[in-house]
Amino acid sequence: MVDISHTDVRDRHGGGGKLTCDDSAVISDKASIDITADVTIEKSVIISEGVLILRHQHCIRGKKRDLNSFSSSPLVIHEGAFIGVRAIILEQCHEIGEWSAIGAGAVVTRDVEPYSIVAGVPARKIGDVCASTSTT
DSSP states (O other): OOOOTTSEEEOSSSOOOOEEEOTTOEEOTTOEEEOSSOEEEOTTOEEOTTOEEOOEEEEEETTEEEEEEEEEOOEEEOTTOEEOTTOEEOTTOOEEOTTOEEOTTOEEOSOBOTTEEEETTTTEEEEEOOSOOOOO
16 A cells, blocks of 8 residues: 555546556655545556645636636546646646656646656656666
8 A cells, every 4th residue: 555644645626537647656755646636546657755736727807817617637646647746737738648757846737648757847757768678
């Protein structure tokens, strides 16, 4: 079972989401996971220290600011994905592809393709993860 005692996991707006996490996943200290909508973390995923995963977004139109009005959507973090230190995953991202890598401090505003490397603010694809696990 994954130890999430050092992780802030909460439903921030009563959306009723849940966290489903494979036992082989690693969630480092001070990560924060918003479960306003469902979050699924598959096997061999690594979530580094201070990562912020948000599953809601407030609806702000012009001068109207109703903090009780928000949208939410689920997130699936697929097998082997790596999320670097203090990266932020916003509500617009619904999938983080298998064996992808997200750079430290990145702000992810869209889905991440399998085997891709993304970094920056906003996060953009900067490369590909080698599909081979061979070191020779």
